[in-house]
Amino acid sequence: MAAELPLYLLLLLAPLLAAPLFLLLVTTRWTPRGGARLRLPPGPWALPVIGHLHLLARSLPHRVMRDLARRHGPLMLLRFGEVPVVVASSPAAAREVMRTHDAAFASRPIGPMSRLWFQGAEGILFAPYGDDWRQLRRVCTQELLSARRVQSFRPVREDELRLLLRSVASAAAGAGPVNLTALISTYIADSTVRAIIGSRRLKDRDAYLRMLKGLFGIMPGMSLPDLFPSSRLAMLVSRAPARIKAYRRSMRQIMDGIIQEHRDRAAPGDAEEEEEDFVDVLLRLQKEVDSQFPLTTENIKTVMLDIFGASTETSATTLDWAMAELLRNPGAMEKAQHEVREALAAAGHSTVAGTA
Numbered sequence: 055m056a057a058e059l060p061l062y063l064l065l066l067l068a069p070l071l072a073a074p075l076f077l078l079l080v081t082t083r084w085t086p087r088g089g090a091r092l093r094l095p096p097g098p099w100a101l102p103v104i105g106h107l108h109l110l111a112r113s114l115p116h117r118v119m120r121d122l123a124r125r126h127g128p129l130m131l132l133r134f135g136e137v138p139v140v141v142a143s144s145p146a147a148a149r150e151v152m153r154t155h156d157a158a159f160a161s162r163p164i165g166p167m168s169r170l171w172f173q174g175a176e177g178i179l180f181a182p183y184g185d186d187w188r189q190l191r192r193v194c195t196q197e198l199l200s201a202r203r204v205q206s207f208r209p210v211r212e213d214e215l216r217l218l219l220r221s222v223a224s225a226a227a228g229a230g231p232v233n234l235t236a237l238i239s240t241y242i243a244d245s246t247v248r249a250i251i252g253s254r255r256l257k258d259r260d261a262y263l264r265m266l267k268g269l270f271g272i273m274p275g276m277s278l279p280d281l282f283p284s285s286r287l288a289m290l291v292s293r294a295p296a297r298i299k300a301y302r303r304s305m306r307q308i309m310d311g312i313i314q315e316h317r318d319r320a321a322p323g324d325a326e327e328e329e330e331d332f333v334d335v336l337l338r339l340q341k342e343v344d345s346q347f348p349l350t351t352e353n354i355k356t357v358m359l360d361i362f363g364a365s366t367e368t369s370a371t372t373l374d375w376a377m378a379e380l381l382r383n384p385g386a387m388e389k390a391q392h393e394v395r396e397a398l399a400a401a402g403h404s405t406v407a408g409t410a
């Protein structure tokens with residue numbers, strides 16, 4: 055099973071890898087001579103221009119961080135290019151960031167590439183902490199992620215799960231190993247796309263997913279312009295800005311098409327009675343929500359991407375990890391298999407294939 059870096063998870067956890075402006079402020083101690091002295095967390099020795107970037111080349115980032123934290127403590131200061139990064143890696147340090155100083159760390163840092171992508175419509179993930187974010191988050195929790203809504207997508211999940219199981223069965227019938235990581239990824243991506251845009255399949259699905267993958271490769275902030283935000287040269291020599299602009303243009307076109315389709319479908323006279331998908335909900339909310347916090351169409355497109363980004367890599371990585379742990383632990387695997395068989399029997403099926 056490929057051990058890939060869960061990039062979006064890193065993005066979601068940005069507060070734990072936060073550009074430490076707040077920390078620098080709260081740890082400022084005035085020296086007797088009146089000059090500000092910063093009590094910075096400890097960190098390894100840094101190279102002149104790149105800082106600690108070279109350390110990331112050694113292994114997977116989370117393993118590098120774990121090893122460094124063993125030496126430098128649960129709160130350490132690294133520098134990626136020009137960007138200072140505080141890494142909080144113990145439960146107590148994470149609690150300080152996520153709970154005690156929650157409000158100070160609530161806004162995710164936005165680099166030049168994210169700014170180029172969002173162009174002012176920051177959705178939920180990157181909206182600065184404040185009333186607009188609170189309002190959007192409230193409608194998302196109540197409308198998009200409510201228990202009723204999650205339940206309404208059950209048939210989509212079951213349908214996609216059947217497809218996953220068929221793919222696993224046909225791959226297992228072949229001679230080679232089964233790449234469960236790739237199959238799980240497709241399963242999660244397809245279930246999520248269908249929850250967002252409806253039961254129909256997205257005709258540009260493959261192109262869309264390819265662009266998303268490219269985008270999520272740049273967005274976590276490891277492109278040259280994000281690492282050296284003050285450098286005009288970095289902006290000039292990097293391919294990231296042109297790629298971001300191209301993805302933005304093409305993906306917005308796809309999303310414009312999806313939104314238009316939904317608007318046409320919702321037009322009076324359309325008798326089709328279907329369960330609302332996420333886009334239907336967002337378009338309905340656009341008409342309903344407090345005009346003080348308007349939900350613009352640009353923001354709807356960003357929220358569509360936020361939901362996709364926040365849900366796919368996280369869920370796929372979790373499933374992947376669970377499967378890897380089960381393979382390493384035959385006792386737990388046997389127990390899990392027994393539970394699945396019991397649940398199937400209770401539902402009147404003798405095998406998983408029998409549900410298809």
Ligand code: HEM
Pocket residue numbers: 066067069178179191199360361364365366368369372
């Ligand atoms: C196993 C799966 C998942 C994991 C491990 C996970 C993990 C996380 C983490 C660590 C955060 C950051 C929390 C914070 O900053 O306080 C987050 C935020 C978020 N997650 Fe999840 N998540 C998962 C599934 C999902 C799903 C299925 C959805 C949507 C359908 C989703 C939507 C979001 C959104 C919208 C945010 C941003 C909230 C905000 O910034 O206000 N997540 N998630």
